[in-house]
Amino acid sequence: MDDAVPAGRLVFWTPTAPAAAWADDPRGPALVHEHHVRGAAARGLRHVDPAWIGVSFGVGRAARHRIGSALTDWLRRHEHLRSRLEPARGRCLRRTLPASAVTLHQEDIGDFADGASVRRQIEAFFDRSAGPLDWPHVVFATVEGAGGATVFAGADHGIADGCTLAMIPGQIRDALAGRAAHAPGPTYLDFGAEERNLVGRLPPGPEHADQWKALLGTAHGRAPAFPLPLGVPEAPVAQCSAYRWLLDGPAAARFADASRAGGGTTAAGLLACLALAVADVAGEPHLSAVGLADTRPDRWRGAPGWFVGLHPVQIPAHPGAAFADTLALAAAELRRRPPGPGSSLPHISRMLRREVHPRFVVSYLDVRRVVGTPPRPEDRMLRSRIHGAAEVYVWLTRSERGVHLSMRFPDTGVARAGVGRFVRAVARAVAGAVADAVPLLA
Numbered sequence: 001m002d003d004a005v006p007a008g009r010l011v012f013w014t015p016t017a018p019a020a021a022w023a024d025d026p027r028g029p030a031l032v033h034e035h036h037v038r039g040a041a042a043r044g045l046r047h048v049d050p051a052w053i054g055v056s057f058g059v060g061r062a063a064r065h066r067i068g069s070a071l072t073d074w075l076r077r078h079e080h081l082r083s084r085l086e087p088a089r090g091r092c093l094r095r096t097l098p099a100s101a102v103t104l105h106q107e108d109i110g111d112f113a114d115g116a117s118v119r120r121q122i123e124a125f126f127d128r129s130a131g132p133l134d135w136p137h138v139v140f141a142t143v144e145g146a147g148g149a150t151v152f153a154g155a156d157h158g159i160a161d162g163c164t165l166a167m168i169p170g171q172i173r174d175a176l177a178g179r180a181a182h183a184p185g186p187t188y189l190d191f192g193a194e195e196r197n198l199v200g201r202l203p204p205g206p207e208h209a210d211q212w213k214a215l216l217g218t219a220h221g222r223a224p225a226f227p228l229p230l231g232v233p234e235a236p237v238a239q240c241s242a243y244r245w246l247l248d249g250p251a252a253a254r255f256a257d258a259s260r261a262g263g264g265t266t267a268a269g270l271l272a273c274l275a276l277a278v279a280d281v282a283g284e285p286h287l288s289a290v291g292l293a294d295t296r297p298d299r300w301r302g303a304p305g306w307f308v309g310l311h312p313v314q315i316p317a318h319p320g321a322a323f324a325d326t327l328a329l330a331a332a333e334l335r336r337r338p339p340g341p342g343s344s345l346p347h348i349s350r351m352l353r354r355e356v357h358p359r360f361v362v363s364y365l366d367v368r369r370v371v372g373t374p375p376r377p378e379d380r381m382l383r384s385r386i387h388g389a390a391e392v393y394v395w396l397t398r399s400e401r402g403v404h405l406s407m408r409f410p411d412t413g414v415a416r417a418g419v420g421r422f423v424r425a426v427a428r429a430v431a432g433a434v435a436d437a438v439p440l441l442a
Contacts, residue, residue: 004056004380005115005122008145012107012125013068015075015136017082021101025094029085030192031199032306034092035346036158040132041087049236052130053162054154054382057169057375061148062176064106070175071140071151072104074168078304080159080188084135096189104140118143126154127384154382157306159188162365162395163294164304165381170373188305191297199347208342209351215312216352218288226360226392227282228422231414236387240411244423246396246430247403255403255430258437262324264331267364269433270396270403271333272326274362275317277425281418287315289394290356292363295343302371309343313362323433359391366398377401383408392419403430 029037059067075081076099083096112118122141129139138155153168186194218224247255252266259269275287295309315330337343342351349356367375377400388410395406405423409415 005119006143006145006147006150007112007114007118008143008150009111010109010118010121011064011142011144012109013071013140013142014105014107014129015082015139016103016105017097017101017135021097022095023098025083025096025189027094027189027193028196029092029094030188030195030306030344031346032308032344033158033192034085035344036306037085037092037132038087049387050127050130050384051132051157051386052126052154052384053157053160053165054126054130054152055165055168055379056150056152056382057172057379058148058150059173059176064142064144064149066176067142067149067151068104068106070172072102073175074172075102075104075138076100078187080303080305081136081138083189084137087133094189122152122154123384126152130154130156132156132158152382154384159306160304161294161306161308162363162367162381162397163296163307163370166365166367166370166375166379167302167304167372169375169379170370174373185302186299188300188303188307191300191303191305191307195344199342199344211312211336212348212352212356215288215290215314216356218286218314221354223290223356223358224288224360225390226409226418226422227278227284227288228418229414230390230392230410230418231412232390232410234389236389238411239386239388239391239408240416242405242407242409242419242423244405244427245402246405246427247434249400249402251434252398252402254434254437258323258433259327261437262327262331264327265334266366266398266403267396268331268334269323269327270364270430271313271315271362272317272323272330273426273429273433274394275315275326275330276321276323276429277422279317279319279321280425280429281421283319285316285318287313287317289313289360289362290358291337292361293337293343294365310345310348310356310358311337311343323429323436357389359389361391361393362396363394364396364398368399375399 082102085092085094137159141152143150256266259266278284278287291311291313293309294307296307315333317326392409397404409419
């Protein structure tokens with residue numbers, strides 16, 4: 001948002017490397033990354049809608065050359081960020097750079113007197129520079145303002161997820177402070193090769209497929225849709241966003257207590273509130289959606305990448321239902337979620353022998369649990385403007401500041417009205433759970 005972007009001197013930073021430095025890399029790509037790249041290649045360069053995500057964060061009064069050195073050091077430490085996939089017949093070929101080959105090209109854009117102008121410049125830069133089919137996949141901008149320097153990082157969604165974004169500010173600040181060390185453990189490139197081996201050994205049992213078939217059966221074989229009218233055809237339309245702080249820090253702690261007292265987690269409690277909101281505003285007997293979850297195995301807890309799995313969400317609810325009763329159902333739904341590599345979108349589509357196109361998606365992320373230096377309250381996650389079909393995405397984020405809801409949905413009057421009603425119903429359900437909470441004894 002414009003108020004989060006300072007005025008000041010704008011600089012773009014683009015990773016570069018000599019063409020001769022690229023080397024063939026035999027490691028197979030992660031299934032979801034390959035699916036992302038092949039889909040973009042099928043649409044063609046002129047038809048790839050911007051699909052980057054990003055983060056902005058302050059670094060204080062750091063000199064420009066020190067910021068450049070920290071960004072370069074960060075890129076060199078993560079081989080995943082200096083690698084690319086090249087679509088070929090029937091597969092994708094990986095090529096990777098040695099760390100020493102990566103440098104940053106600096107472009108001084110100039111001084112801007114207002115944050116709105118800076119935002120437009122950065123957004124256009126990320127739109128044209130952080131894509132799935134060319135390298136680099138991540139670029140940076142800095143704004144040198146009256147309060148110090150602010151860093152903006154934009155990455156193609158195929159190489160980064162929400163946890164990755166939450167890690168970036170702390171890692172860059174550590175690098176600026178001289179605390180950065182060599183990234184330990186295996187990388188996302190190693191995960192891609194291992195994932196393929198694990199998926200090949202998954203048992204053929206029907207339980208996982210049956211859960212997905214039950215979910216798709218609620219919408220005549222398709223992924224479930226947002227339960228209120230959106231006023232759009234199936235063709236992609238511009239999407240807009242909604243934001244709301246549901247809970248401040250102390251209230252979020254009370255909500256977590258209430259969720260634990262009912263045998264669930266904060267994630268289960270928030271899903272229960274979504275289900276109660278659906279029942280309230282749409283009269284639907286279930287929250288039916290596709291859930292997103294972090295699937296990082298323990299060995300990759302600190303690795304940047306796109307470790308996101310999908311799981312079916314069906315939580316019964318009815319208008320006026322008690323939070324505790326709905327929480328129990330939400331907790332049971334989360335417990336039967338299969339973790340691990342079998343939850344990627346391409347694997348699920350192959351398992352079901354049909355393409356799954358999520359339409360109503362819910363996600364929960366607790367950024368306090370990311371590996372390394374935690375993000376600060378003023379750090380902000382960003383996403384590109386996109387066009388989509390009748391899609392509604394809900395992101396719920398827990399941080400030290402509390403619980404934040406963010407949504408994207410079709411930019412129509414019908415959708416804005418329906419989403420507004422839904423968000424207000426979610427806020428009422430969350431507030432009711434906190435009001436009824438009994439404090440846990442220490």
